[in-house]
Amino acid sequence: MADAYIVGAYELPYRKAPDKSVAQMHGEAALGALADAGLTLADVDGYFCAGDATGLGPVSMADYLNLRLRHLDSTEIGGSSYVAHVAHAAEAIRAGKCDVALITLAGRPRQGQKGGLPFPGPEGAWEIPFRPVTANVYAMAAQRHMHEFGTTSEQLAWIKVAASEHAQHNPHAMLPRPVTVEEVLASPIIASPLHMLDCCVVSDGGGALVVARPEIAHGLSRPRVAVKGAGESYKGQNGGAIDITWSAGRMSGATAFAEAGITPADIKYASIYDSFTITVLITLEDLGFCARGRGGAFVADGNLISGVGALPFNTDGGGLCNNHPANRGGMTKVIEAVRQLRSEAHPAVQVPSCDLALVHGTGGFLASRHGSATLILERE
Amino acid sequence: MGESLLPAPPASPETAKFVAAAREGRFLIRRCTVCAKPHWYPRAICPFCGGETQWEEATGRGELYAFSTLMRADPPYTLAYVTLAEGPTMMTNIVDADPAALAIGQPVRIVWRAAEDGTPVPCFTPADQPT
Ligand SMILES: [Zn+2]
Numbered sequence: 001m002a003d004a005y006i007v008g009a010y011e012l013p014y015r016k017a018p019d020k021s022v023a024q025m026h027g028e029a030a031l032g033a034l035a036d037a038g039l040t041l042a043d044v045d046g047y048f049c050a051g052d053a054t055g056l057g058p059v060s061m062a063d064y065l066n067l068r069l070r071h072l073d074s075t076e077i078g079g080s081s082y083v084a085h086v087a088h089a090a091e092a093i094r095a096g097k098c099d100v101a102l103i104t105l106a107g108r109p110r111q112g113q114k115g116g117l118p119f120p121g122p123e124g125a126w127e128i129p130f131r132p133v134t135a136n137v138y139a140m141a142a143q144r145h146m147h148e149f150g151t152t153s154e155q156l157a158w159i160k161v162a163a164s165e166h167a168q169h170n171p172h173a174m175l176p177r178p179v180t181v182e183e184v185l186a187s188p189i190i191a192s193p194l195h196m197l198d199c200c201v202v203s204d205g206g207g208a209l210v211v212a213r214p215e216i217a218h219g220l221s222r223p224r225v226a227v228k229g230a231g232e233s234y235k236g237q238n239g240g241a242i243d244i245t246w247s248a249g250r251m252s253g254a255t256a257f258a259e260a261g262i263t264p265a266d267i268k269y270a271s272i273y274d275s276f277t278i279t280v281l282i283t284l285e286d287l288g289f290c291a292r293g294r295g296g297a298f299v300a301d302g303n304l305i306s307g308v309g310a311l312p313f314n315t316d317g318g319g320l321c322n323n324h325p326a327n328r329g330g331m332t333k334v335i336e337a338v339r340q341l342r343s344e345a346h347p348a349v350q351v352p353s354c355d356l357a358l359v360h361g362t363g364g365f366l367a368s369r370h371g372s373a374t375l376i377l378e379r380e
Numbered sequence: 381m382g383e384s385l386l387p388a389p390p391a392s393p394e395t396a397k398f399v400a401a402a403r404e405g406r407f408l409i410r411r412c413t414v415c416a417k418p419h420w421y422p423r424a425i426c427p428f429c430g431g432e433t434q435w436e437e438a439t440g441r442g443e444l445y446a447f448s449t450l451m452r453a454d455p456p457y458t459l460a461y462v463t464l465a466e467g468p469t470m471m472t473n474i475v476d477a478d479p480a481a482l483a484i485g486q487p488v489r490i491v492w493r494a495a496e497d498g499t500p501v502p503c504f505t506p507a508d509q510p511t
Pocket of ligand 1: 427
């Protein structure tokens with residue numbers, strides 16, 4: 001028996017929220033996940049959100065929802081935060097600090113809501129003048145990977161193709177039309193060498209998760225998803241001795257696999273943060289799904305398409321085609337993995353006998369500094 | 381192709397001497413007084429050993445490690461990592477160059493650009509570019 005289970009998961013169905021506040025959206029997501037679990041706000045005694053939640057860390061949202069808490073946490077590692085929150089919730093439950101943990105995310109980037117950090121970090125003086133946005137920082141990682149390993153734009157395009165094949169079955173997906181490698185390559189260059197279709201969507205929205213202790217989880221009617229392994233780390237510029245062809249997934253993945261006692265070959269489904277196609281390719285290498293430098297060959301020819309390839313990924317269409325709420329993709333990555341493990345993904349993309357899934361988040365900037373979190377989840 | 385003014389770097393006690401030297405056209409990096417390694421971005425505490433660091437003048441020469449031209453910007457500009465002759469790799473912009481003619485490994489040299497508030501910012505240009 002595991003120490004903690006994901007018992008509730010909910011993704012806001014909308015992708016545009018002109019008439020809702022961010023707090024209201026966190027609340028709608030929370031109520032959705034609790035209803036999915038068969039619990040209520042009164043059952044929650046642990047609360048998690050990231051640093052982008054409206055107000056003072058987790059305090060303002062906890063007050064908005066009027067929660068009664070024994071434990072709160074606002075670990076901020078960008079879009080990977082929510083993957084880490086699941087692990088932190090399981091740890092808090094194991095330590096007896098709470099029984100039912102609620103994790104929420106919401107945001108409205110399409111309504112002009114500003115993302116990014118409230119204050120520049122110590123690197124700000126040395127980087128802000130050069131206008132690293134997001135696309136151009138990830139693009140440098142793609143360029144360097146191409147230079148060192150011969151990775152091609154065609155190989156990166158296969159990642160978008162796989163996501164789009166899945167998105168066609170998701171009625172909420174922002175880009176539901178399957179695309180071809182040729183279409184990806186024909187789309188305009190945004191930040192060389194990345195094309196428009198190498199980039200994820202921008203969407204309003206959000207989601208929530210509920211993690212509970214075993215005694216509570218066993219009293220609920222939903223399938224139980226156990227937290228079997230977790231790891232987190234970060235990677236920076238190493239004092240200027242940089243290598244931008246790999247990510248912190250190398251460390252967080254190793255920790256998670258060691259804790260779970262399994263290997264990448266055991267994983268039936270993977271949710272991989274896909275801010276850009278290159279994010280997926282480098283992550284797959286770092287997690288050990290293929291050898292370093294071989295990511296291009298691994299993702300080509302539909303290997304990530306459910307029912308076609310060896311490693312079905314992002315079967316909701318991912319950030320590349322479905323949803324990237326608040327510019328933070330970690331939450332939806334966990335939610336789709338839960339759907340797969342419950343056999344509640346769309347039948348066209350459901351992985352048969354899906355008992356072990358991996359979730360990986362990359363938060364921040366691949367080629368400068370980022371956090372990462374890896375989860376290994378098991379259907380009980 | 382025109383250039384737009386660069387956003388101003390936030391000032392801090394750790395950047396003041398760099399900016400003062402830059403106003404005289406001198407490019408400084410920081411080196412550890414304990415382990416002797418240079419690093420980037422400059423900081424008071426050595427990122428390799430925790431030792432005390434000090435400024436030294438650098439050559440302003442290096443080579444392109446990676447770069448990306450942001451085509452959706454108007455005008456487009458080129459973000460880059462340049463590996464300095466002294467060793468560390470730094471984030472910068474490549475200016476006065478045709479992005480299509482740039483290549484990883486290409487020699488580059490420093491060229492100062494003024495930010496919106498007049499602060500000189502270290503950019504780079506191909507080394508064979510006339511001054
Ligand atoms: Zn040192």
